[in-house]
Amino acid sequence: MRSGELESIHVPSEEDEAVRDYLRSRDSLRLDLGRNRQRLMKFLLRKGITYSATKYWTVSHNKWLNNLQFNNEILQETFNDYYSRVRVQEENLKAMDKRIQEIAESEPYREKVGILRCFRGVDYLTAMFLLCEVCDFKRFKTAGSFMSFLGLVPGEYSSGSKREQTGITKTGSPRLRRILTEAAWQHRFPGTGSKIVTARRSGQPALVVALAEKASLRLHKKFRNLQQRGKTPQVMITAVSRELSGFLWAAMNLVA
Incomplete structure (x- = not known):
């Protein structure tokens, strides 16, 4: 322990653990919804029924699904069963997201969520996942140690004088x-002048707002530079996610 080779663990509070379980339940529901949507569309494809537009699960797509009719009674019942599962899970997901926002706007999360939401790509759900999975950002002494905790740093293989870097440790x-990858994708495009982000930053500490604006400019520039160098999308998004995590760590350490 004195040599620093042992890593400390953090035991979440009872409330953090309860919220974390709720968030994980929401994530499981999201996955189940995706699977049931795929089952429904595969069923329709097997019957030779295709949607003419390119975007699925929009208002117009749902209207199209609502109007589908089958001549065979059993096929209609099968379709109704597939579609009803999707609609029920969609409503459940909306209800859970609403509840998560209510939790995020209450104590003890309100202040920290407000700080994290200053960053592009980070809204209530992302902020709550970060807070309840990480718990205490201050237990990481450096941004690098936080990135390592997330598994976003390259691994290393060493043998004698040979040293070789591998992919991220995961x-x-x-x-x-x-969720960091999803947030990082928002930085593909310039973020200056966003009314939504500006509204989120209203009333937040000036140091945090300045850091978030710096992150927005820097991460978009990094995306563009990596793209010009011909890097693959996976390499680009991993690099930007890693750097975004460093900015988030810095912002949370600005809080007293």
Whole structure:
């Protein structure tokens, strides 16, 4: 322990653990909804029924699904069963998202959620996942140690004088890496002048707002530079996710 080779663990509070379980339940529902949507569309495809537009699960797509009729009674019942599962899960997901927002706007999460939402790509759900999975950002002494916790740093293979870097370690929570990846995608485009982000930053500490604006400019520039160098989308998004996590760590350490 004195040499620093042992890593400390953090035991979440009872409330953090309860909210974390709720968030994970929501994530499981999201996956189940995706699977049931696929089952429905595969069923329709087997019957030679296709949707003419390119975007699925929009208002117009749902209207199209509502109007589908089968001549065979059993096929109609099968379709109704597939579609009703999707609609029920969609409503459940909306209800859970609403509840998560209510939790995020209450104590003890309100202040920290407000800080995280200053960053592009980070809204209530992402902020709550970060807070309840990480719990205490201050237990990480450096941004690098936080990135390592997330599994976003390259691994290393060493043998004698030979040293070779591998892909990212992927240690830690896959959920956190996924939500950071989703947040990082927002930085493909310039973020200046966004009314939504400006509204989120209203009333937040000036230092945090300045850091979030710096992150927005820097991460978009990084995306563009990596793209010009011919990097693959996976390499680009991993690099931007890693750097975004460093900015989020810095913002949370600005809080007293």
